[in-house]
Amino acid sequence: MSAFTDLRHYIEHLTETLGSDEVRRVDGADRxxxxxxxxxxxxxxxxxALLFDNIPGFPPGYRVFTNFMGTAARTAVALGLAPDTPKLDIVRAWKDLAGRLEPIPPVRVETGAVLENVLVGDDVDLGVFPTPRWHDGDGGRYIGTACMVITRDPDTGWVNIGTYRACVQGRDRLSLWMLGNRHALAIARKYWARGRTCPIAVVVGQDPILSTAAAMAAPAxxxxxxxxxxxxxxxxEVLLPPGSELPVPAHAEIVIEGELPPVEEESVLEGPFGEWTGYYTHSGxxxxxxxxRILHRDDxxxxxxxPMLPTVPAGDQAVPxxxxxxxxxxxxxxxxxxxxGVWAYxxxxxxxxxxxxxxxxxxxxxxxxxxGRKRTxxxxxxxxVVDEDIDITDINHVLWAMFTRVDPKESIQVLRAPTTAIDPRLAPERREAGDLxxxxxLIDACKPFAWKDRFPAANRFDEATREALRGRWKGVLPL
Known part of the structure; x- marks a missing residue:
């Protein structure tokens, strides 16, 4: 698996591994x-991937990097795999690694690139960064879309990291929307119950493994x-900024430190924000x-x-x-x-x-x-569910199985299960009542087992024949 030092190391490696066209520099784009x-x-x-620079109103070098794992090849590189690794093999490699994973604690260091600039007092100003307004209807500029939110449990010292949307609300104010069942909110409530604010750090700009781990939600x-x-x-590699008990990545791009008071003490209108469902579902x-305090690297x-529309295939999540x-x-x-195999669309x-x-x-x-995995x-x-002859990474193959191997009367079941607060289909009265x-x-798109051996044969060239054709017709047929 990869061990990129930081986000810059990953960007450089993308270019070296996949070619100069893999990271496109865009100059002069308005935020x-x-x-x-x-x-x-x-x-x-x-x-x-896109690296925006020379953003109007900001110094050259203050940049925004997007689409960082938007293709199968980039995802493979981020995980330390060959860029031509088949899609399902990328998921298999991740699954196998997670299954045998041995946690390795962070390494404490005394200094790091994130300390190149330290803003305190009157110098604290989130407006120095070119935070974009990602969608036309967004209620603000969201600096945290792939961020790490760090808290520490006051009882056990457990350091928790999660990913939550974070909106710039002023020079020294940032809003967070944390769903009620998330670890960070549970930790914050412990501080609030004791009449204290919750120490918090928001990291913006880290390597892809840290980004992925932050979104995975490790066990409590x-x-x-x-x-x-x-x-x-x-x-x-992590460091403790002076006076802080929250370890932050030593080579992060930006770290925003502060305190989280209870909503009853101070709150702000958050949202709306175009979520990954393709809708604006929460504002409050x-x-x-x-x-x-703000820490940041030079440039x-x-x-x-x-979040973007959940397209098929998903351009912003090439490998689920x-x-x-x-x-x-x-x-x-x-x-x-x-x-x-398992795939998600x-x-x-x-x-x-x-x-x-x-x-x-x-x-x-x-x-x-x-x-059953939806229980939370x-x-x-x-x-x-489909048979093994279906390429589940190709939506056309999946649809073919659904259209030809499903008897709608026998093969489909409709049940009820938990959903999430950002679900756009939740009726307003159900949302208000807390009924999520x-x-x-459930769709059984397999050949009926009782007569699957007599199911009509498919008129499709097998992979060996296809590979031979590609070899003979390089430049004519797609690889």
Whole structure:
């Protein structure tokens, strides 16, 4: 697995590994009118990563980096794999690594590049950074879309890291929206119960493994730093800024330190914000970070991962690492036999499982096991199981199986399961009542086991024939 020192190391490695066109520099883009739109249009086409510089109104070198894992090749490179690794093998490699992962604690260092600039007192000003307005309808400029929010449990000392959206609300104010079941909010409530504000740090700009680990939600009591260390094969270098008990990545681009008061003491209107569902679903009074200090490197880079429409395939999530690998692992732990792969479309709105059937109940077992991972809530809407001959990374193959191997009367079941607060389909009265449940669809798109050997044969060239054709017709046929 990769062990990039920092975000800059990853950017350099992308160029070295995939060529000079893999990271496209864009000069002069406006942070309100251009950056979000260019990012979205390029992501939809699985284009290159984008490094915005010379942003009007800001010094040269104050940059924004987007689409950082927007293709299968970039995702593979981020994980230390060959760039031509097949998509399903990327998920398999991640799943296998996570299954044998040995947490490695962070390594304490005394100094790091993040201390090159330290802003305190009257110098604290979040406006020095070219934070974009990612969507036309956003209620503000969101500096935190792929950030790390760091808190420490006052009882145990456990350092928790999560990813939450963070909006610039003024020179020294940042808003956070944290869902009620997240670890950071539980930690903050411990401080509030004691009449204290919660110390907090928001990291903007870190390597892709740290970004991925922050979004994974380690079990309570385990730090995502330890998780990231296990994924990288070595501990993350962290430092304690003067007077702070919150370890921050020594080579981060930007660190925003402060305190989190209870909403009753201070709050701000947060949102709306275009979420990954493609809708604006939440706006309200939310907690703020009272910023007391800003650390940043020379020529800092904002790492941006703005939510976009959950397209198929998803341009902003070329390989569904987390949702697919965790579901795959859950299936195997639930006793589902002969799982050949798991893939997710439109983020995780549709989960597709490939199995080799050995018994009449295998397909339904796989469907119910996949649904079982939703017990903590999530927006998975459709669960599909297919035979091993279907390439689940190709939506056309999945649809072909659904259109030709499904009897709508026998093969489809509709159940009810937990969803999340950002679900746009939740009726207003249900949301107000706290009823976060939604229908889910289970689709058995396998050949009927009782007569699968007599199912009509497909008129499709096999992979060996296709590979031979590609070899003979290089330059004519796509690789």
């Amino acid at each position: 309100d009118a251009d950056i979000g739109g260019i990012t979205e249009l390029m992501a939809e086409r699985e284009g290159p 009591g385990m730090s995502e730093y330890d998780l990231a260390g296990g994924l990288r094969g070595r501990g993350v 009074q939310e907690t703020v970070v009272r910023v007391t 800092p880079i904002i790492l941006g991962a703005p 690492l987390y949702s697919a690998s965790v579901t795959w692992e859950h299936l195997e732990a639930s006793g589902v036999q002969n799982v050949k 439109a983020r995780q709105l549709m989960m597709v499982v490939s199995i080799e059937q050995t018994g009449a109940g295998d397909a339904m077992h796989a469907l119910f096991a996949a649904l 809530g999530g927006m998975e809407r459709y669960f599909v 449940s939604m229908g889910v669809v």
